[in-house]
Amino acid sequence: MQHNGRNHIVAADAIEFVPADYFRPLSLAEIFPRTASLEVDLGCGDGAYLSALAQQSPDRNFLGIERLFGRVRSACHKILHADLTNARIVRVEIAYAVSHLCPARSVEVFHLMFPDPWPKRRHSRHRVFTEEFLAAIHRALTVGGRLRIATDQTDYFREIERLAARSPRFVMTDDHASPVVASTFEVRFRQGEIEIHRLSLRKVSDVT
Numbered sequence: 327m328q329h330n331g332r333n334h335i336v337a338a339d340a341i342e343f344v345p346a347d348y349f350r351p352l353s354l355a356e357i358f359p360r361t362a363s364l365e366v367d368l369g370c371g372d373g374a375y376l377s378a379l380a381q382q383s384p385d386r387n388f389l390g391i392e393r394l395f396g397r398v399r400s401a402c403h404k405i406l407h408a409d410l411t412n413a414r415i416v417r418v419e420i421a422y423a424v425s426h427l428c429p430a431r432s433v434e435v436f437h438l439m440f441p442d443p444w445p446k447r448r449h450s451r452h453r454v455f456t457e458e459f460l461a462a463i464h465r466a467l468t469v470g471g472r473l474r475i476a477t478d479q480t481d482y483f484r485e486i487e488r489l490a491a492r493s494p495r496f497v498m499t500d501d502h503a504s505p506v507v508a509s510t511f512e513v514r515f516r517q518g519e520i521e522i523h524r525l526s527l528r529k530v531s532d533v534t
């Protein structure tokens with residue numbers, strides 16, 4: 327791939343995967359050159375975390391989900407510059423991607439790093455983590471698969487814990503307690519000495 331001028335833009339665009347049909351689950355064989363375990367970064371932002379994970383684990387596939395055009399573009403550029411063939415981005419809404427685009431039992435790890443907090447009570451309905459979201463995550467995960475969450479928002483975190491504790495389909499684990507890779511927002515919060523809450527949920531049952 328070319329790394330300069332117009333060719334670079336064309337090549338970076340090719341990192342974004344645009345589904346031909348948004349009403350069918352994604353064909354992973356069409357997205358990645360190799361069949362491998364799949365990790366999905368929900369709200370991948372500028373792609374720093376996704377591309378670091380993909381570099382660290384070349385034997386796994388990584389899909390970033392992001393709705394903002396500019397961030398999708400940054401993420402695609404990072405993936406291109408790192409010459410990664412195991413990472414792609416889809417520009418789509420998180421809940422839709424999890425519910426309708428991820429094939430059932432296809433994802434080994436979902437990452438939800440610093441989801442938009444919507445701290446005002448009247449805006450909290452915009453938060454992505456809901457009971458329906460958790461049910462959709464369950465459908466898309468392999469048995470034993472994980473959802474890793476990090477947030478700086480204490481009340482959002484308590485709500486996530488409350489919803490997770492009510493679900494018999496998951497157990498809470500601490501396998502995400504000290505992540506090796508930091509996302510852009512994580513770096514920002516660490517620099518500001520802001521407390522970060524983390525949780526990992528493991529799918530224990532395939533019963534829906």
Ligand SMILES: C[S@@+](CC[C@H](N)C(=O)[O-])C[C@H]1O[C@@H](n2cnc3c(N)ncnc32)[C@H](O)[C@@H]1O
Binds near residue numbers: 440
């Ligand atoms: C606070 S930023 C965190 C970015 C990145 N995960 C990190 O930790 O650096 C949240 C990101 O999620 C994206 N996002 C929020 N809600 C979304 C949704 N419903 N669908 C797709 N992307 C979403 C935002 O555009 C933004 O890039």
